[in-house]
Amino acid sequence: MGANADSGAAEGEHARLARRRAAVLPSWLGTLYSEPIDIESGSGRHVHDAEGNRYLDFFGGILTTMTGHAVPEVTEAVSEQAGRILHSSTLYLNEPMIELAERVAELSEIEDPRVFFTTSGTEANDTALLLATGYRSSNQILALRNSYHGRSFASLSVTGNRAWSPSSLSPVQTNYVHGSRRRGTVLEGLDDAEFTAACVRDLEDVLDQLHGNVACLIAEPIQGVGGFAAPPDGLFARFKEVLDRHGILWISDEVQTGWGRTGEHFWGWQAHDANGSPDIVTFAKGIGNGLPIAGVVARGEVMDSVSANSISTFGGSPLTAAGALANLEYHRRNDLWGNAHRVGAVLRDELFAAESMPGVGELRGKGLMLGVELLRPDGSPAPELAAETTEQARTRGLLIGKGGLEGNVLRIAPPLSLTSQEAVDGARILLEALRASGADE
The missing domain is CATH 3.40.640.10 (Type I PLP-dependent aspartate aminotransferase-like (Major domain))
Structure with missing residues (x-):
């Protein structure tokens, strides 16, 4: 499920592409992750980066990949x-x-x-x-x-x-x-x-x-x-x-x-x-x-x-x-509207454990559009915790987004064709990522 290619080779290739990007694109054009990745191919709800790492996609190109990657009919x-x-x-x-x-x-x-x-x-x-x-x-x-x-x-x-x-x-x-x-x-x-x-x-x-x-x-x-x-x-x-x-x-x-x-x-x-x-x-x-x-x-x-x-x-x-x-x-x-309702409920149930974590202020949203708001111990927004959680999720093979006024909300929006098993798998990775980032402390 997680990233599985040689990390040294992946870092080298991504770093080279990042340098080329920085030389010709605007500095204000942001990327996810401290070391951005190049998504090269996809199928269904999974994508591969240029180094062969495989990810379960829970962000869908910013809620754009609605039905899935490389849908044959499309x-x-x-x-x-x-x-x-x-x-x-x-x-x-x-x-x-x-x-x-x-x-x-x-x-x-x-x-x-x-x-x-x-x-x-x-x-x-x-x-x-x-x-x-x-x-x-x-x-x-x-x-x-x-x-x-x-x-x-x-x-x-x-x-x-x-x-x-x-x-x-x-x-x-x-x-x-x-x-x-x-x-x-x-x-x-x-x-x-x-x-x-x-x-x-x-x-x-x-x-x-x-x-x-x-x-x-x-x-x-x-x-x-x-x-x-x-x-x-x-x-x-x-x-x-x-x-x-x-x-x-x-x-x-x-x-x-x-x-x-x-x-x-x-x-x-x-x-x-x-x-x-x-x-x-x-x-x-x-x-x-x-x-x-x-x-x-x-x-x-x-x-x-x-x-x-x-x-x-x-x-x-x-x-x-x-x-x-x-x-x-x-x-x-394929009744993807209905699937968003059914599988969204599975995903939310699996993520329910996050609400008991000290660093989680709220689990919210509907269907396959869920947000996890992260807070510091004093109740203020924790953008650093959100950034670290997205990193931890990526290393485990899950892509998510983030947003909110302070950048402290995890954005979870997989393709509407997500299966129940994929919802369970993704939720468990996200819970592991939250714990690894310190949200459970």
Whole structure:
């Protein structure tokens, strides 16, 4: 199960590649691990690095490998399409793109849906902001604290996590409201009902401070980079009541929570029993299983409000659309949404022992989207413990991520095809890694 190649050879090869990387790529482009690894191949839920070390993948390329590595049906669809034509752009008709848009529209539960494809979640959120601000003739945005919505100028301007926001410059006026993170805030210690009520009061208070109309609220149902922090179920339904009174649009950022990852619902927003769907949903990552495809689905009135001409050179290309269609069909045929629910419960049960460790503050999340928050003895965030745990897990053959405002949350998000035995194996490795890093002391 663990890494099994000669360590000296692996260190030498990875070190050489790391030096080449440092010479040509930006210094701010981070990597996992003190000695980064080169993932060269994969199959199912496992990957191999360039030195032959084998790992159970519990991070899926940042929640992107939704169905698994080297899924034959997806590979064949991409290969077949590549043999016909790779690219044409939205200036031409494109049957795979149209068919994929029909599938996404059907799954969206949005009234009179229209779909626009992009190449990344960042670009999808940028497009959603463009739609909302134009439709509402307002540059005032509401976003959640501790949020992350991408790395473009506009998407960073609505990101509420300082670790990922390098500039205070912004094309919009963003006001942040409470909605997910409790520990370390004035809302710590509140139960779900009290927390929900406090967040609604906070939203109303923020709106009272603003002049004129507000364009939208953009929110992740479960915050990804923010350490899988989640609001209580039903919070966004309460928010929607307030938003509707003001005519404010609701954007649900489903880049990480979409396609059934939470196990409970196909979309993360559906956990809130809202009276109506969001006005705009953004999606990415899992739909392409690694192919660069993302998009926006919005009410027709909102999507069609753009008055200028526009195209997308690469969004919904024949190649990526064909792969995404095959990926969604594999997902449906193998009931990966249901599998996320069933195997996610197995994984959580196996990790239950972590909650008794002194260094573990909380085990949270849903389905195959789980977070482990690590703390120091005084209750403060322990990013050093998270970093060491990821290292210890890697040496034992398990890949995980980390996040949170302070970088102290382990992020666990394997492909949705994970088996029960793999869940047990991965959980046991992670528990060993936590003990080895000192979380049990």
